[in-house]
Every structure is written in C-alpha cells, then in structure tokens.
Amino acid sequence: MNDHEIRRATLHDGEVLTGLRTEAEDWLAAAGIDQWRTPGFRDRALAKWKVDIEHHRTWVVERRAAILATVTLAPPDRDFWTEEDEPETAVYVAKLITARKAAGQQLGGRILDWVGSVARTQGKPWVRLDCWRANVALQEYYLREGFHHVRTEAPSHRLSGWMAQRSADVTMHPDAPLRQQTLPVPPQSQEGLRVSGE
Secondary structure, three states: OOOOOEEEEHHHHHHHHHHHHHHHHHHHHHOOOOOOOOOOOHHHHHHHHHHHOOOOEEEEEEOOOEEEEEEEEEEEOOHHHHHHHHHHEEEEEEEEOOOHHHHHOOOHHHHHHHHHHHHOOOOOOOEEEEEEEOOHHHHHHHHOOOOOOEOOOOOOOOEEEEEEEOOOOOOOOHHHHHHHOOOOOOOHHOOOOOOOOO
C-alpha cells in the first residue's frame, strides 16, 4: 500500500479529475445522497478547480501512473471560518475525492494524514474542512478519522457548512504514508503553498 505517490496536479490532469468527480456524483446519487447535482454546480466547481490547479493548490494521488484520488489545499472559506477561528492557523481540505476502484485502501484517510504533515511543516496546528450539511455518512467518516465537529453554518446560498477540525499532529494511518513527489513551483506561486518535503 506504500506505493501511492502524491504530486501537484497539472491542467493535463483535468480530464481524469473530471472523471473522478463524475464517478463520485453517480456513487453519491446511487447511495441516495443529493450532493453535487444542482444544475450548474459542476461547471462552477470545475472552473474553480482549474484556478486551484493553476495556483498549485490541487494534488493527485497516483499508483503505477494511474490517478486514484485528489485533494485541494484551499484558502479558508469565509462563508464558514471567521476571524474568531483564527483561519491562518489551519490547512483547509477541499475536493477530497477517491476513485471507487481504490475502495478499501484507506486512501482518503491517508490523504488526510498527509495534509496533517503539510500543516505541521507550515507550523499550523489544525487541519480543517467543511462538508455538505445533509451528508451524514461523510460527516461520520470524518469523525472516525479523528475530526471533531466545530459547528454547522447554514448560509442560504450554500449547501455545505458542517465544519470540523483535527489536530495536525493526528496520524490515523501511520503504517501507510503517501510518498510525495516534489516538483518545482514558480516563485510567484510559492506564497502560502510550502509543503512537506519542499
């Protein structure tokens, strides 16, 4: 299980990432979870994904050259995290998606452990995320991965808002860490993006 490698995504990965998202949408719908299916939501999300890739915030996990997962280390979402939360003290998880063929490999949890290593390298004590308010199964998953529910916000224009965090020191899968491929980052893109191994 230790032959999974995480690297920065490039625009060339766009088609595969779109496939991961479509597969996740279909799986959620089959499970009776109404997430990511609002008309126009996919187009807006994919446009934002492109920006995240261009700013070197999106990562992919590969095994034998096949992309199996993705995660974005996003800026704090100001619809949810306020100044009182000291948003600069955390690394924020967004768009964490794993391929169905990777089920059983604890890949999502291993990515969360890697995000914790990024936070530690940056001297930040927290890993934070938010997820859809109606997706109870996903909320329970994050609780099993060591997160604690902070609060739920419900702005009228958002369907997300279940907010959680865990200490950056938490490692739930110490026997199967991801290997990080280090790629150079253009100087203008480095601010706030230093990660473990760089």
